[in-house]
Amino acid sequence: QKEVEQDPGPLSVPEGAIVSLNCTYSNSAFQYFMWYRQYSRKGPELLMYTYSSGNKEDGRFTAQVDKSSKYISLFIRDSQPSDSATYLCAMSAGTGNQFYFGTGTSLTVIP
Amino acid sequence: DTGVSQNPRHKITKRGQNVTFRCDPISEHNRLYWYRQTLGQGPEFLTYFQNEAQLEKSRLLSDRFSAERPKGSFSTLEIQRTEQGDSAMYLCASSLAGRDRFNFGPGTRLTVL
Numbered sequence: 413q414k415e416v417e418q419d420p421g422p423l424s425v426p427e428g429a430i431v432s433l434n435c436t437y438s439n440s441a442f443q444y445f446m447w448y449r450q451y452s453r454k455g456p457e458l459l460m461y462t463y464s465s466g467n468k469e470d471g472r473f474t475a476q477v478d479k480s481s482k483y484i485s486l487f488i489r490d491s492q493p494s495d496s497a498t499y500l501c502a503m504s505a506g507t508g509n510q511f512y513f514g515t516g517t518s519l520t521v522i523p
Numbered sequence: 524d525t526g527v528s529q530n531p532r533h534k535i536t537k538r539g540q541n542v543t544f545r546c547d548p549i550s551e552h553n554r555l556y557w558y559r560q561t562l563g564q565g566p567e568f569l570t571y572f573q574n575e576a577q578l579e580k581s582r583l584l585s586d587r588f589s590a591e592r593p594k595g596s597f598s599t600l601e602i603q604r605t606e607q608g609d610s611a612m613y614l615c616a617s618s619l620a621g622r623d624r625f626n627f628g629p630g631t632r633l634t635v636l
Contacts, residue, residue: 420563446624455527455614455627456566500565510556510579511625513565 415439418501418514427523431488435501435514438482442503442512445477447486450498450516459499460486491521525549527628529615535634536605543601544631548617555598556625557590558614559583566614566627572598573620605635 418435425431433447443464448456460475462468462484468475474487484503488495498516528547536542548555553574558566569588570580574595584590587605592598602609612632618625 416565418565444624448627453612453632455529455629458624458626461624502565510568510571510581513558513567515563515565 415512416501416503416514419517420515422518422520424520424522425491427491427493427521429491429521431491431495431519431521433486433488433499433501433517433519435484435503436482437484437503437512439503439505439512440479440482441505442482443479443506444504444511445475445484446502446511447473447475448500448502449495450500452497456500491519493521493523496520527615527617527626529613529628529631531631532629533632533634535636537636538605538607540605541601541603542605542633543599544613544615544633546598546600546615546617546628548597548615549626550596552617552619552625553595554618554620554625555592556616556618557598557600558616558627560612560614560630561610569600602633605633607635609633610635 445462447460450456465479472489476485500516501514502511504511556571557569560566572592612630615628616625
């Protein structure tokens with residue numbers, strides 16, 4: 413079983429839609445959670461960072477962590493064509509430990 | 524903050540050749556990570572440094588791979604006797620100790636013919 417599971421999609425939505433991206437994990441020691449956006453042939457760009465359980469909002473993006481269910485989500489409101497990219501979740505058990513990544517979900521927002 | 528930089532951005536080599544990649548982290552970051560990403564997959568951890576000390580290496584880092592960070596600033600990743608299976612994007616990331624988030628560079632795309 414992989415440490416982190418993420419549905420690869422692809423996911424296609426119309427402009428303005430709310431997008432929900434999800435990851436599940438198996439290691440209960442994970443407590444640091446990140447979401448990255450990666451455009452084709454570019455390095456991943458950090459979008460959201462969350463410690464432990466709860467919600468975090470930044471503009472159109474909301475990250476949720478449910479440690480009891482080992483489930484994290486990223487919501488994108490009012491999606492734009494420029495949001496079209498691959499979204500990667502990543503998580504770690506603690507300071508200095510390696511981060512484990514999902515396979516990424518490919519998102520296309522159609523104008 | 525000029526971000527993490529990596530050179531070269533692209534490298535095409537023939538099987539059996541040696542290649543070396545360079546990563547320059549964000550200047551005040553004392554942690555530096557190397558990851559490898561193949562098409563359709565998430566990044567996979569290779570190794571990480573705190574200052575000049577290499578603290579962790581993945582099983583993916585075979586003896587053909589060596590990474591260094593001689594003065595705790597830039598890092599190099601060398602692959603000896605390249606194989607076609609080494610074709611991937613090699614990503615470098617850096618962070619500040621105690622802050623568990625990191626910034627990736629643009630990556631070096633390696634193609635082994």
